[in-house]
Amino acid sequence: MTLTAQKTQTMTMVAAINDALKLALSRDEKVCVFGEDVGVMGGVFRATDGLQAQFGPARVFDTPLAEAGIVGMGVGLGLAGMRPVAEIQFAGFLYPALDQILSHVGRYRHRTRGRFSVPMVVRAPYGGGVHTPEQHADSPEAILAHTPGVKVVIPSTPSDAKGLLLAAIEDPDPVFFFEAIKLYRSVKEEVPEGYFTTPLGKARTVREGDDVTVICYGGMVEVCTKAADAAREHDISVEVIDLRTLVPMDKDAVLASVRKTGRAVIVTEAPRTAGFHSEIAAVIAEEALDSLLAPVVRVTGFDAPYPPFTSVEDTYRPNPARVARAIKSVLDY
Amino acid sequence: MDMLQIIDEGGTLVSPDLLPGDETLLALYRAMRRIRHFDERAVVLHRQGRMGVYPPYGGMEASQAGTTFALTHDDWLLPTYRDTGAALTYGLPIAQVVLYWRTSPHGWAMPEGLKVLPFYIPIATQYPHAVGCALAERMQGRSNVAMAFIGDGGSSEGDFHEALNFAGALSAPCVFILQNNGWAISVPTSAQTKAVNLSKRADGYGIPGVRVDGNDIVAVYHATREAVERARRGEGPTLIETVTYRVKPHTVSDDPGRYRTEDLTKEWLTKDPVVRLRAFLTSRGTWSDEHEAALVQEITDEFEAAVLEADSYGEPTPSEIVDHVFATPTPALSEQRALLLEEYGA
Numbered sequence: 223m224t225l226t227a228q229k230t231q232t233m234t235m236v237a238a239i240n241d242a243l244k245l246a247l248s249r250d251e252k253v254c255v256f257g258e259d260v261g262v263m264g265g266v267f268r269a270t271d272g273l274q275a276q277f278g279p280a281r282v283f284d285t286p287l288a289e290a291g292i293v294g295m296g297v298g299l300g301l302a303g304m305r306p307v308a309e310i311q312f313a314g315f316l317y318p319a320l321d322q323i324l325s326h327v328g329r330y331r332h333r334t335r336g337r338f339s340v341p342m343v344v345r346a347p348y349g350g351g352v353h354t355p356e357q358h359a360d361s362p363e364a365i366l367a368h369t370p371g372v373k374v375v376i377p378s379t380p381s382d383a384k385g386l387l388l389a390a391i392e393d394p395d396p397v398f399f400f401e402a403i404k405l406y407r408s409v410k411e412e413v414p415e416g417y418f419t420t421p422l423g424k425a426r427t428v429r430e431g432d433d434v435t436v437i438c439y440g441g442m443v444e445v446c447t448k449a450a451d452a453a454r455e456h457d458i459s460v461e462v463i464d465l466r467t468l469v470p471m472d473k474d475a476v477l478a479s480v481r482k483t484g485r486a487v488i489v490t491e492a493p494r495t496a497g498f499h500s501e502i503a504a505v506i507a508e509e510a511l512d513s514l515l516a517p518v519v520r521v522t523g524f525d526a527p528y529p530p531f532t533s534v535e536d537t538y539r540p541n542p543a544r545v546a547r548a549i550k551s552v553l554d555y
Numbered sequence: 556m557d558m559l560q561i562i563d564e565g566g567t568l569v570s571p572d573l574l575p576g577d578e579t580l581l582a583l584y585r586a587m588r589r590i591r592h593f594d595e596r597a598v599v600l601h602r603q604g605r606m607g608v609y610p611p612y613g614g615m616e617a618s619q620a621g622t623t624f625a626l627t628h629d630d631w632l633l634p635t636y637r638d639t640g641a642a643l644t645y646g647l648p649i650a651q652v653v654l655y656w657r658t659s660p661h662g663w664a665m666p667e668g669l670k671v672l673p674f675y676i677p678i679a680t681q682y683p684h685a686v687g688c689a690l691a692e693r694m695q696g697r698s699n700v701a702m703a704f705i706g707d708g709g710s711s712e713g714d715f716h717e718a719l720n721f722a723g724a725l726s727a728p729c730v731f732i733l734q735n736n737g738w739a740i741s742v743p744t745s746a747q748t749k750a751v752n753l754s755k756r757a758d759g760y761g762i763p764g765v766r767v768d769g770n771d772i773v774a775v776y777h778a779t780r781e782a783v784e785r786a787r788r789g790e791g792p793t794l795i796e797t798v799t800y801r802v803k804p805h806t807v808s809d810d811p812g813r814y815r816t817e818d819l820t821k822e823w824l825t826k827d828p829v830v831r832l833r834a835f836l837t838s839r840g841t842w843s844d845e846h847e848a849a850l851v852q853e854i855t856d857e858f859e860a861a862v863l864e865a866d867s868y869g870e871p872t873p874s875e876i877v878d879h880v881f882a883t884p885t886p887a888l889s890e891q892r893a894l895l896l897e898e899y900g901a
């Protein structure tokens with residue numbers, strides 16, 4: 223973390239994101255913020271609250287309701303010298319923009335041999351646990367991680383949200399920045415004041431432990447930390463790794479921890495088949511097989527659309543009890 | 556006035572030659588009054604914790620009931636989250652709509668005999684589907700039509716434009732309803748698009764576009780019925796813009812105070828579609844306070860019975876999460892279902 227200020231302030235994640243956007247807009251005139259309802263209203267989650275009033279409607283503006291238009295225009299803005307920061311209202315509404323994302327966003331640097339690039343950030347609230355209607359709780363990060371040329375960042379704390387967002391805006395390549403809706407207001411912490419960046423591609427060790435490594439990111443970090451704390455009471459020492467960024471992924475941190483503990487549990491709320499968790503499992507299998515004392519176990523959502531049925535949502539989304547069972551299973555193997 | 560109107564804001568008849576018979580007028584009034592009751596009660600159910608997020612349509616009853624009234628159950632209806640009033644008018648049972656907003660899986664299981672699709676949550680995606688439904692009817696030798704709804708905001712999405720173009724090029728029997736209610740959450744139509752008359756978008760695709768006073772149910776019904784008949788005759792699609800206003804918040808959890816003052820909303824309250832038709836019917840002597848009281852009683856009873864019916868459906872069981880993903884579950888899904896049964900026993 224590159225700090226220029228040491229003072230801190232208690233903040234929620236959504237306030238930290240707002241703070242980061244404010245700092246980025248102040249620091250660099252090329253930064254502009256746009257999307258559905260981000261201007262006058264300040265975003266449905268208030269992440270852009272007050273930004274239009276402070277920086278004016280030329281730099282912070284509402285767009286028409288069209289995700290392909292938002293991302294496609296962002297491509298043009300980025301190609302032509304701006305630093306676009308787009309908001310997609312919910313990650314489940316990224317899909318209309320997939321044409322732009324898969325066809326163009328990540329390809330420009332490659333297909334112009336470095337002549338042009340898209341230094342865009344696309345922010346999108348994602349994930350469940352808050353009883354939203356259909357399609358508001360999707361976790362589409364694997365689709366993005368599978369797309370060459372784009373980076374994928376998913377913070378789990380207010381400080382990380384601020385530092386990683388500022389790093390994403392500074393980054394010369396397109397970054398998809400997923401924000402767990404569940405964490406927007408439920409976690410508060412001391413966040414360093416002023417401008418700082420948290421480098422992309424560096425995982426964070428949330429809990430140190432010796433018996434098993436739990437690898438997670440975003441909304442699942444809270445769930446896994448609870449499971450780890452509960453395990454401690456049974457004298458099981460769990461190391462919790464928060465990936466922070468899926469692309470680039472901090473392979474070294476994952477492998478070092480798995481080599482130390484010999485066991486790995488990977489936790490995500492995305493559907494089970496072909497998710498990013500499978501990528502992590504493959505990396506462990508390829509490079510740390512000799513250290514494994516048990517098979518790698520995945521705790522995931524299901525191969526079904528995320529249920530809007532509120533009473534079963536907690537079953538779809540991994541909870542501390544399910545993570546605890548997985549921890550036990552790799553220890554009992 | 557650049558739009559079709561039959562009864563004006565004051566309840567005065569302005570286009571006498573287009574007025575339908577009393578029976579139709581009374582049926583239209585009943586349909587509107589019924590969905591207003593639903594909308595008001597739904598907000599209360601939400602407050603009582605007996606329904607989840609709900610997007611109200613109060614003030615837009617004419618636009619929802621007048622359009623759908625022109626369909627039969629052989630026609631397709633593709634409503635959005637806000638078009639529960641349209642679906643109710645088409646014939647979707649009240650209990651079904653309550654169950655949907657209670658987030659019960661039963662809310663999705665549309666009854667046999669009704670060609671209505673579950674409320675669309677992603678914006679504009681229903682428009683191309685309507686073209687497909689309409690063509691399928693024609694390919695199978697039937698003259699049924701497909702009616703899809705969208706908002707002013709949704710008409711900015713690519714899907715809207717692609718669908719209109721397809722429907723025109725393929726002469727699909729579609730009726731596209733564009734409810735211009737002034738707002739897409741916080742964005743007013745004036746910031747959504749430079750276009751002022753959204754029905755003119757039809758010109759770009761070579762199909763007829765009609766602009767109608769969306770708070771005048773008689774005008775809405777007239778325009779829609781003509782479009783449905785045109786589609787049935789094989790003369791292709793129509794775009795109908797119903798000019799109305801979202802008096803209520805975007806959803807029960809939205810605070811319109813953040814983006815609009817109450818002045819405009821107050822002005823629209825004077826154009827209330829239910830009040831308007833009631834005043835007209837009363838002035839003709841076809842409606843009285845006694846009629847109104849009897850109707851309200853009937854509707855109230857119907858609604859309360861429907862809520863009781865909805866209550867009789869239990870909560871979903873965990874294993875229902877993975878049901879109906881494929882006709883035959885994949886091995887992976889079968890495993891996941893077994894796991895759910897093992898862990899939760901249902």
Ligand SMILES: Cc1ncc(C[n+]2csc(CCOP(=O)(O)OP(=O)(O)O)c2C)c(N)n1
Nearest residue numbers: 315637676677678706707708709738739740
């Ligand atoms: C593809 C997509 N993008 C964004 C949203 C979030 N969203 C829900 S309603 C809404 C505004 C819709 O406005 P409009 O189309 O005018 O319909 P209205 O709500 O006014 O009936 C938005 C942006 C969504 N549901 N789907």
